[in-house]
Amino acid sequence: MKIAVLGAGPAGLLFSLLIKRRNPTWEIRVYEQNPADATFGFGVVFSQGALAFLERDAPDLHAQLSARMERWPMQRIVHRDEQVDIDGNGFSAISRLALSQFLQRLCHESGVRVDFSHTVSSLAELGPADLIVGADGANSLVRRTFESQFRPRVEWLQNRFAWYGTSQVFECLTLTFRENADGAFVAHHYRYAPDMSTFIVECDADTWRRAGLDTKDEAASRSYCEQVFAPDLGGHELISNKSVWRQFPLVSNHNWSAGNVILIGDALRTMHFSIGSGTRSAFEDAIALDRAFGEAGPHVPAALAAFEQQRRPVVEKLHAAANQSSYWYERFPDKLKLAPWPLAYDYMTRSGRISDERLTTMAPAFMARRPT
Numbered sequence: 193m194k195i196a197v198l199g200a201g202p203a204g205l206l207f208s209l210l211i212k213r214r215n216p217t218w219e220i221r222v223y224e225q226n227p228a229d230a231t232f233g234f235g236v237v238f239s240q241g242a243l244a245f246l247e248r249d250a251p252d253l254h255a256q257l258s259a260r261m262e263r264w265p266m267q268r269i270v271h272r273d274e275q276v277d278i279d280g281n282g283f284s285a286i287s288r289l290a291l292s293q294f295l296q297r298l299c300h301e302s303g304v305r306v307d308f309s310h311t312v313s314s315l316a317e318l319g320p321a322d323l324i325v326g327a328d329g330a331n332s333l334v335r336r337t338f339e340s341q342f343r344p345r346v347e348w349l350q351n352r353f354a355w356y357g358t359s360q361v362f363e364c365l366t367l368t369f370r371e372n373a374d375g376a377f378v379a380h381h382y383r384y385a386p387d388m389s390t391f392i393v394e395c396d397a398d399t400w401r402r403a404g405l406d407t408k409d410e411a412a413s414r415s416y417c418e419q420v421f422a423p424d425l426g427g428h429e430l431i432s433n434k435s436v437w438r439q440f441p442l443v444s445n446h447n448w449s450a451g452n453v454i455l456i457g458d459a460l461r462t463m464h465f466s467i468g469s470g471t472r473s474a475f476e477d478a479i480a481l482d483r484a485f486g487e488a489g490p491h492v493p494a495a496l497a498a499f500e501q502q503r504r505p506v507v508e509k510l511h512a513a514a515n516q517s518s519y520w521y522e523r524f525p526d527k528l529k530l531a532p533w534p535l536a537y538d539y540m541t542r543s544g545r546i547s548d549e550r551l552t553t554m555a556p557a558f559m560a561r562r563p564t
């Protein structure tokens with residue numbers, strides 16, 4: 193059995209590793225446009241319990257990853273310089289590069305061949321394969337190649353964001369809201385290593401234009417953001433890694449496979465970064481696809497059907513929650529008229545799925561601070 197995997201992100205690497213471990217005689221070849229030591233962004237965060245599936249399905253990986261992670265038991269909202277802590281809303285985080293290199297090493301040790309610095313511009317380059325896995329991210333070539341079969345939907349959010357890092361170390365996952373004469377900004381920030389943090393800056397399109405960020409270059413944009421968040425950065429700089437302003441695409445597909453071609457991870461559907469589930473979902477896809485082959489053996493149509501049947505209900509539920517969360521951010525400037533606690537409450541209940549009872553159980557200290 194010959195499998196070609198496009199993309200060495202979390203989805204492509206984990207699937208390749210698991211399927212090779214399960215079937216050492218199968219030939220697995222991964223194509224990746226970037227060099228081995230490159231990645232976009234800085235750290236990634238996982239919501240509490242998000243890695244429980246990994247603990248269950250790949251305990252050795254879970255133990256090794258856990259040892260490399262930062263973790264904290266609560267989330268913080270900063271608005272009008274006031275901190276509101278939400279207990280019980282814990283997260284963990286890891287460097288994206290460390291995660292990638294960890295998976296790369298395991299793939300290498302298992303005999304997966306990964307061709308780095310190899311941009312695939314046509315699937316014809318992959319040669320004959322029994323299975324093609326499109327793990328090539330939100331702008332997937334595999335998806336675009338079989339567009340009429342996958343029938344994708346891509347909705348571009350209007351907010352703009354830039355993904356920075358900083359050596360300022362934050363206590364926990366924090367959302368900091370700041371306003372100036374140009375408009376409203378929010379930073380999603382958290383430490384992902386003892387000495388490094390992710391710092392994503394987001395604003396609405398009107399604020400972005402008023403601030404001139406549509407014409408400023410990378411260095412000028414970074415300097416502007418440093419000024420907006422000066423009270424939070426404590427004199428530390430923002431660090432750029434191709435940190436250009438982007439819009440987030442909400443991707444979904446009507447069909448998940450086309451013949452012997454399957455999409456996984458962001459190529460299949462994106463999860464807005466505000467719920468910390470994109471990488472986790474990419475991992476879950478990889479685990480489910482490997483398991484489907486475990487049951488079906490080399491019978492590709494049966495495995496792809498089983499994969500979709502198992503994953504679709506879970507993915508659609510989480511995807512709806514992620515989209516709901518992203519729409520909250522699209523309206524966040526209007527929310528800033530709320531005082532800090534009501535803003536935090538509005539944020540926590542944004543999916544419409546958390547009742548006061550559940551929130552009281554989950555975050556008793558936060559709910560006890562509810563203004564009367």
Ligand SMILES: Cc1cc2nc3c(=O)[nH]c(=O)nc-3n(C[C@H](O)[C@H](O)[C@H](O)COP(=O)(O)OP(=O)(O)OC[C@H]3O[C@@H](n4cnc5c(N)ncnc54)[C@H](O)[C@@H]3O)c2cc1C
Nearest residue numbers: 199201202203224225236237312328329457458465470471
């Ligand atoms: C600002 C931001 C913050 C985020 N924060 C978080 C977070 O905190 N927690 C979280 O869980 N998720 C987060 N995510 C989402 C997370 O990054 C993705 O969900 C995750 O990386 C998806 O993994 P993937 O393997 O499907 O795709 P990707 O990580 O995008 O990997 C796809 C790979 O395919 C390669 N590729 C693409 N096209 C080609 C080609 N033609 N030829 C060769 N190679 C190709 C790319 O170079 C890339 O390495 C965030 C996303 C963004 C934008």
